[in-house]
Amino acid sequence: MEVVAGSLNSLLAEPCRLLVRSIYSRIGNFLKSRKNFIDLQKNIEALVCLRDDLRRELDENERHENLPRAQVEDWLRRTDELHVKVNALPSGDGCRLRYKLSRKLVKLLMEVKQLMEAGSFFENMLVEIEKPKTVEHIPGPSIMGQKTASQNLSKIMELLINDKVKRIGICGMGGVGKSTLVKNLNNEINKMPSAQPFSVIIWATSSRETNLRRIQIQIAERLNLQVKMEESEERIGIRLHKRLEKEKGFLLILDDVWDAIDLDLLGVPRPEDHVGRKIILTSRSLDVCRMMLTDTNFEVIALNDEEAWELFCQHAGRIVEAENIRPLAEAVAKECGGLPLAIIVVGASMRGKSMVALWKDALSALQRSVPLIKGIEDKVFNTLKWSYDSLQDEHIKSCFLFCCLYPEDWAIDVHELVRYWFSEGLLDECLNYEELENRGMAIVQSLRDSCLLEQGTFPNTVKMHDVVRDLCIWMACSSQNRYRSLVRSGIGLTGILKQEFPSSLKRVSFMDNEIESLPDCSVKCAEASTLLLTGNHKLNIVPGSFLQGFQSLRILNLSESKIQSLPSTLVQLGELRALLLCHCYCLTELPCLEGLSKLEVLDCSGSCITQLPPGLEKLTDLRQLDISETPCLRTIPSRTISRLCNLEFLNLVNTAYEWGAKGESVEGHTPFEEVLCLKKLVALYVHLDSIPRLTSNDINWSRRIKSFKLFIGEGVQKHYTRSAVYDDSCVICSGFSFSEEWIGGLLCNAVSLEIHFCLGLNRMLEKLVIDSNKVGCFAALRSLKISYSHGILKPTPEGRVASFDLLPNLEEIYLHFFSKLESISEFGYFLGLRFSRLRIIDVFSCPQLKLLLSVEGTGQTLVKLEEIRIRSCEMLKELFEYPNSGQCLETDCVAPNLRVLKLKNLPNLETLCRHDESWQHLQELEFLNCNQIKKLPLTTQNEHSIMKVSGELEWWNRLEWDNEDMKRRVKNHFVAVDRFGQVIDNADSII
Template identity: 45%
Template sequence: MRNLNNRLSSTSSSRKPFSLIIWVTVSKTTSSQELGLKNLQKKIANWLNLKEEETVERTAIQLSKRLRREKFLLILDDVWEAINLDLVGIPRPEHHLGSKIILTSRSLDVCRTMMTDVEVKVEVLTDEEAWELFKDHVGEVADLQSIKPLAGTVCKECGKLPLALITVGSAMRRKMRVSLWEDAINELRMSRPSIPGIEPNLYSSLKLSYVSLQNEKLKSCFLYCCLYPEDYSILISELVECWWAEGLIGEKLTYHDALNRGIALIESLKDSCLLETGDSDNSIKMHDVVRDVAIWIATCAGPESKFLVRVNIGMTEISEVELQSNLERVSFMKNSIEALSDQEIECPKVISVFLQCNSFLHNIPENFLRGFRAVKVMNLGGTQIRSLPISLLHLQDLRALLLRGCNHLEELPPLGSLTKLNILDLHDTSIKHLPEGMDQLTNLRKLDLSYTLNLEFVRAETVSNLTSLEFLDMTGSSYRWLVKQRPPLLYFEIHLQEAHTEQRATLEDLRSLQRLSVLHLSLYDSVKAFEECDVYWIERLKTFRCSMGLTYSPRDIQRLTKYSEKALMQRDLSGDSIEWFICHAASLAFDNCCNLHEILENLVINRVECFTNTKILTLKDAMLNEGSNTQFDLLPNLEELYLDNIGKIKSISVLADRLGLSFPRLETLVVTGCHELENLFYLGVRITSLPKLSKIKVDTCAHLKELFRHVPGSAKEHAVVPKLRAARLSGLPRLQCLCRREESWQSLEELEVVRCPSLKKLPFRTMNGNSIKEIRGDTHWWSEVHWDTDDVKSFLDRHFKEMLDLKASLRR
């Protein structure tokens, strides 16, 4: 379904079978039918940019009016109960010709009740397929004489379900002890979760993967993920910080090492098929069924329930009855809680409390927190609280206080008594100054003050006393970093300085933080401050990000309208220290710089050193005019190059000549929307080959005729792209040639060709055919490709995967 959605969405407007494509994940979120309808209506209304009405009926009228003007495709994913389309406001396809509705569900009864026209059941595997899939994950041990009969029994207990086979197979991978296999069989047969239907079999399989995890802490890390809602992408950094604060990851590790350790644990859980990549590379998800199993383990499978998970169910208040004294973790995340009890509720064992994303919560009563004496992680992010109660200070074991996105929060109580606090997240809050007692938080490891748009004052004493601080993020904060003032020379200067007892924190105070390894800053009119102080202490940091050169603060920029473009253009990149920053950057991005050619010209003329640290270069929305060329490589270690909507350039070699680039280490090349580009590179003078290039993506370049053009008379003994493994080409109507005839592309494994009708020849011969794993494209295009021999065509036909004509398929 995602494939269908993505392909239809990327189809050119002239070929789209639908004027509107809507994807809605329905999920099992509420027990109330009305709340379920409102939730579904809200999601569809968001797609249509419509305002949700006060009642279900009025919203249905608005949705119906809008959808009747469109030829739409509505994809309803993960439907658990039958949906009354009329109540939602969705026109029925039989009355609105040309539109279609597709749904996925784990229940055939849902399909029957909704009167679907066609049902496609995903069958379990055959015995042979199940065994092969199981062996793929178990490894060669499955064929050992002593193990094979037992492995066959374990495979059979998985019920031929792919998820169960993969999960159990991964858990048993390379285990050679007979006793382990016999125990696995017993576990699969003895588990009896009280859930009807197929779920008990699946649960028992998944529980085995959980039982097979290396240690109790890794099991706790896995179960921790079920505190988040279904279909929720969990930020890896946030999850790892919670693990670290709870002590699931070594408390003595540095922040950097703890993050690396957490990522390693996540990869272990991914390898066991218990976690999967989320909506982005820096997030993870739990499969719906896996999450259900985790909740079942944490709340039902043991002698006593230790978790209370009530997330995303539309609850408006917390039941005091459910808050039992034996609980260890509670989550009320993403609800509609309006008020908390002012009674002290005894939960002496609770160590994590999730109340984030309750956007109607305005107040934390004084007595509510008194019963949570052992809490280590308190997440109140995304609420509307304006202050915190004094009872917070009684949480002596608190390690992580997460207030991210509490944009109404203006002040905090004195935090000096929270001496064990490791993480304080105040991102996007409205605080004007740091709370009293901050200088006593000598164990604080991470302080996030990013986008604190009202932050005006930070005491120098506070900063210098945070001796354990390793991570400081002040991206987009309004606080102005200055340098220490010179010693007063005149009497009135001394008098004024004595009168001002509270000293502002300066850049020199940051230098005193010996454990600081990650620093994110925004510098506005104080860019020149770095010209007046020693910046070279920054070299000891592992990560340093600095946005600089804007004349205005974030608050000023918010108020700018017609002058905003001018303000953003007034960037000051002059000065030795600013040059030092650029020289030490691992990644450089020039986005929407109308004077990019001037910046490059300045680099070429004035630079005497190369940017040896820069590995990623991004140029976006700019013009490249003619100018001076340098004779030496300014970017000798460049690994990734991204060009997006760059005008006045017919070949990347123009950029290469200007900056002296030879690309000896380039691994990834992505080019998008460069409509004047005629070839990627012309080869034979400065560049003869791209020895490490492994990935190419070229999209929507209207005039591109060939990827590589060879200068007449140039040497031909070098393979241009000997390491190229994957190439994705789309929207290149004039592309005729990938490379010269002699080039074989011997390492290519994957090729995708979309909307490249003029490409009739591919660089494949018998010598390099064995490396090809998959070629994707339109069947009509594939049928018109010319081959040197029928043997090559016959061989590659086996690796061709059709990219379906979706319009024709849906019409059928």
């Protein structure tokens, strides 16, 4: 029994102990519940802080790639859930509630501690992130002391502080120093005070083969972000974008960009979306800058002579100071054309060389475009050649190589260049004349955008930089080149040797030399397509045998020579497309050209031919004929011009020939209707004695002509500039009386109309008004110039006025020497003009002019008007007549965008505008002998836009001002002149 009792006691003892322990535990939890609740609150707060720190570190610094991402995210989730549970605990102090929560508090407290331990482990895995410095110094040469480069740097710094400019393009040819400039820009910002405009400046270099990932890695390294090998460009872009979005402002410099870069794919936030974000890119291609939507493009040009010499001396050393070396050194430096890269390479290669022979050899090599100097080929030519290699196709490359045939520093006429390209077959022969010009212009622009060509000295010209030309010659003269060339232009040659013509030549240029004679034998140039002998003023004979060796010749240019005739062997050149004999003043006749069946361009302008060459009418492929400036040409046989069925360009200005009236047939004279028969004609330059009488069908012909100059009347100044071929399609009338002829038929495509010394002007205007209902307005007309007229330019009481604007796109109006003109408004009323696009008003010597324009009754304003120039109009009292009190203007100002106001010899002009009117864009004011003007049209709104005010001192001192501050500010822009308009030196001391 005792054994059983003992066993039973043993069996009951353990459960009792567990029960008692559980009771004690619950009692303990109950007694500690208040403390546990307080501990839980403290621990959960610490846990939440740790959670927030980890989450922030992950968001802001994605380079913590060592963190176990899945475990951390699971920890964050559990922490969030636990936080919610703790926040959901009920509050209160009752015994029942305390007992109910006691065990839950213990459990939650244990979970908090477990998460704290895990979170502390993750926290220890974080590394210290170094925040990138705002600017990192970039090693490179300094531009200190280089005036041009320093000015460029200042201009770019100004653009950086302009909030309206977000994207800046820096363009320039290879080796001109674009990268050096932006490196100095970066380092200059580094010197600024701590209050810098950007929180970080990022430098990334592109390359010829744009590698988006390579650029992304450079940006990531700058931002202390790690990039994994397996990450895609899209993933890197997302991370970069997220990181850069956190910067208050950044400057991204993309150096040496060859192709447009998609900023979205790159991972760069668009600068337009946030203040303080800017992008600078450097490129050799302006087209790349356009495609990247730059707000402004800044061109870095070559150094001037002084800067180039200083840079050359730095690299060549003191040897250049030697008396026997300096002249040669200066010549060598000049051959580098101000290109820093070439100057540095050539200067370094000549450093310490004291032998005169070595300098002479270097100079000769540079002048012959031969890369014998160490480093020229590898460091200069190959660097520049990248721009050439990047051109779109082989035809454009060949067009570029053609440019090296011109002499050094030559202003290359763009239209002449296009004519060469067309004749050589580089442009699509299916294009018409206008399309060829447009295509050629596009190629020229592409070459300019690639910095392979530069703007020439004159309008519509381009030129090659000296070093680019050297590169071009080097490539063109290579035996492997498809268009192998012989370039001997502009080097003072007096003769040519037969041995100079390799059989594989494609292009030959002896332009602008002193050649007196050509080889009197057949040279072996069977493959040559171009032969340029232009500008050899002493050349008077072309031997017949010489041309026989050029069996494939397509272009022959003998312009500006003294040749008197051409050999009969010329007709053996069956492939000839262009025969150019411009300004051959001694040339009196041409051989029969019937055999040149493929000839498309014939230019005999400026010659002394007395008649057109025999067989011209058989040249049905002829597309361009220029026989202008031929004072001895008096006959053009009937049906010669009309048979040239493919003629597109015809220039007959300033010949001795007189056109027959329409319908008349006189021996030796061609009636003008023959020109009307040319269905493909799109460009015409001709002098007519009177306005041709055109039928309705003829008007359709005039609409087809896209480019023209029609000189009508006696005494008209007959000038023609080929470079203006598309810029100035105009009708110029002079010295005749308008009667029943209708000029409107010639104005359908006219951009400009000039009328000088003509009678019957009102009659002509009335006829325009009457017939306008048949043909409509003259929408192409942009410029109107009328001078030396006694007409009043207003409708007669019984006359008709236009019911709509006959010149809706008129931009410029010039009225000079009108004896009876009283107001431009009357003329405008006559033709229904609203002047909605008028930019320039120029009035001179109109003694009866009392009012410039009236807006009374219309309320219309001249919103496009930018310039007003009025001189010698003694009766003029006011510029504008305003609406009465019951009418309102379309804007608060008659000319809200006026920039320039020039007034001379207007002694009765008293007011310029209303007292409350403000011309907010005024920049330049000029007053001469306008003594009744007492106050300038300046207010606090436009005084800061003024850039120049010129006038006589006495007049300036009498002006009235709203306040002294305004007077003081404007005085800084005042230029004192005398009564003749000449600037007075040292006028500041006597103002």
